[in-house]
Amino acid sequence: MPPFVRQVLALLEKDLRLELRTKDALSAMLVFAFLVLVTFNFALDLRPELMSTVGPGVLWIAVVFGATLGLGRTFAAERDQGTLEGLLIAPVDRSVLYVAKFLTNLMFMVILELVSLPLFVLLFNVPVQPLPVIGTLVLGAIGLSAVGVLFSAVAGNTRAREVMLPVLMFPVIVPILIGVVQAMGVAIGNESARDMPWISLLIAFDAIYLATGAIVFEYVLEE
Amino acid sequence: MTDTVSVTTVTVPSPIDAVILRAEHLTRRYGDAIALRDVSLSLTPGDCVALLGPNGAGKTTLIRVLGTSLRPSQGTLTVGGIDALRHPARARSQLGLVGHQTLLYGDLSVHENLQLYGRLYGVPELPARITEVLDTVGLGDHRDALVRTLSRGMQQRAAVARAILHQPRVLLLDEPETGLDDASQTALRELLREWADGGRAVLVSSHRLEWVQEMVNRAIVLREGELVDELQLRSPSAPMLAARYRELVGATLAAR
Amino acid sequence: MATIRQEMALPSATSGRSSALTTVLMATTVLLTIVSLGMIVFYAPMERVQGVVQRIYYFHVPMAWVAYLAFLVVLVASVMYLWKRNMKWDRVARASVEVGVVFTTMVLITGMLWGKPIWNTYWTWDARLTSTLVLWFIYVAYIMLRSYTPDRERAARLGAVLGIVGFIDVPIIHFSVTWWRTLHPAAVVAPTLERSTPNAPPQTVITLLVCLLTMTLVYATFMAYRTGLERLRDENRELEQLAGR
DSSP states (O other), X not given: OOHHHHHHHHHHHHHHHHHHHHOHHHXXXXXXXXXXXXXXXXXXXXXXXXXXXXXXXXXXXXXXXXXXHHHHHHHHHHHHHTHHHHHHTSSOOHHHHHHHHHHHHHHHHHHHHHHHHHHHHHHHOOOOOHHHHHHHHHHHHHHHHHHHHHHHHHHHTSTTHHHHHXXXXXXXXXHHHHHHHXXXXXXXXXXXXXXXXXXXXXXXXXXXXXXXXXXXHHHHHOO | OXXXXXXXXXXXXXXXXXXXXXXXXXXXXXXXXEEEEEXXXXXXXXXXXXXXXXXXXSHHHHHHHHTTSSOOSEEEEEETTEETTTSHHHHHTTEEEEOSSXXXXXXXXXXXXXXXXXXXXXXSXXXXXXXXXXXXXXOGGGTTSBGGGSOHHHHHHHHHHHHHTTOOSEEEEESTTTTOOHHHHXXXXXXXXXXXXXXXXXXXXXXXXXXXXXXXXXXXXXXXXXXXXXXXXXXXXXXXXXXXXXXXXXXXXXXX | OHHHHHHHTOOOSSOHHHHHHHHHHHHHHHHXXXXXXXXXXXXXXXXXXXXXXXXXXXXXXXXXXXXXXXXXXXXXXXXXXXXXXXXXXXXXXXXXXXXXXXXXXXXXXXXXXXXXXXXXXXXXXXXXXXXXXXXXXHHHXXXXXXXXXXXXXXXXXXXXXXXXXXXXXXXXHHHHHHHHHHHSOOSSOOOOHHHHOSSOOHHHHHHHHHHHHXXXXXXXXXXHHHHHHHHHHHHHHHHHHHTTO
């Protein structure tokens, strides 16, 4: 097994094992996303006829907020416990750390999405074609995780890190926001959105940011 | 009469090819403050070196720079012939670090932590090696205990286990004896002495002269980021070392 | 002393050549600004539909050009800093962000000032304005990031990373926002020159080009002074360190 794969798997196993034992991240993410969905119900007039246009946005915002919570703690926890230094003095390429954290957060986000989607359908009574919607959500999660892990490490180095992560992330992920919502709109039955290659946009964004993140990550963690 | 002690303040140059670690002109700045100022040292096989100095002298910073967890603002570091600044990954496989924090995951067991690090370092025959290391530090019975449930002393032993797991050529320790009871301290000292005798190098920073002087063959003194003295100890002698150290540290306190 | 100067890439304290160059730059810029203003007021043709208000165009478009140019400079300086680790590149990046955010703000403001009299609304989610707004946020994030990072070297390094990652997004943002807008046309579209006159007369084009040049020189002048100021600050800090403060 090449060292890169072995190290990524070791780190992935570590994070999953920790999460299974403590359930810190996932529970917070799920509760928060659920809360956001319900809050939207009070904040906006979500009548059934509006849901096909407004629905995708409501769901995606809930997912983004939940995901940001998980991303925020992905490096903060390691820093606070002091274990990040242990990883940094090991003969591990920084891009390995990036990929491992990316995969961990991606997994958490997908779980978040798999729970949020049925909740959304339940709360707002929106008929969806599950497979295309889930596919779109996963593509969005890939981009979110790629950008989020990078910025979580950047923000974690600063004084006001809870505030910096969203401030850094949200402008940069605007294309994902637009792409996911439009593509989901198509899946919900909003045919007009079909005219643009949203899925290609998402795939391109994901590929570009994954590559960029892996390359620049060492500059972020250098001490 | 037989207790002739030579405490010289001359640095004996080591033969080039035997040097495991060579640090030259290390400087480290934090914003406007200078934590390390032009520090140079080298370690050879069999070296067991004490790093001494008052609080704030830069001992922890130096150990972290040598361990590659901090980049120096200036200077070079070579480990096993590898330029640690240009090829950090390769240099890191030869270094082991025991710092103030255990660098272990509290919510994982000792065994799980060692498994993680073993795989990160690419340790061959990992399961056997883990058992071996746990026996060496005396944690065989606690391999499945979560690290956060262990006492400070046992956590420290687990940290040492993590540091020696991949058999590094250089072991760096930052005040490892803090929090350990007498028996554990003696055991640790023996372990480190054995480690050095096995053809590796050990650098240990400490406040406790009595603990350190019985295992080291050399002592480096740091004061305000500068290396002010290097003492060769052919046969260890507590009074001479303590006296010299007090001289240097006392000078610091007087200067303030 | 010599090593420090090299490291900080500082010129000798009184560098006759560089300050003379800056003065010439400043003088040229002032001159060109006067010329441009003259052209905008007197030379450029009156636009039939929008009237006098349309002349904001000669500010709005060049400023937008500079806003994106400044970001491109940030990208180049960021890459160079990470490569060479020379502080002078960080000074350039930082200055360009500060100047860039000012220009970006002006683009948004002139856009609003233009829209109100013509279409009776300050803001429309027009594709170009929206993309510029997102750019503005990335600039602001950069500034916030640096202000929250006290260590100089770390601030430079993280800023450089953000400069690169942010710039890569610019074309992607542009595409996604434009596609979104074509699918959901706004009720009101921000005024542009092309929409109101099919073929712009040559005087318009010439005026625009002169204004573009002027604005670029304004940017360059700001940059020259800003990087100079930052250089002096760095030099001051080094000297303080040496004095043992």
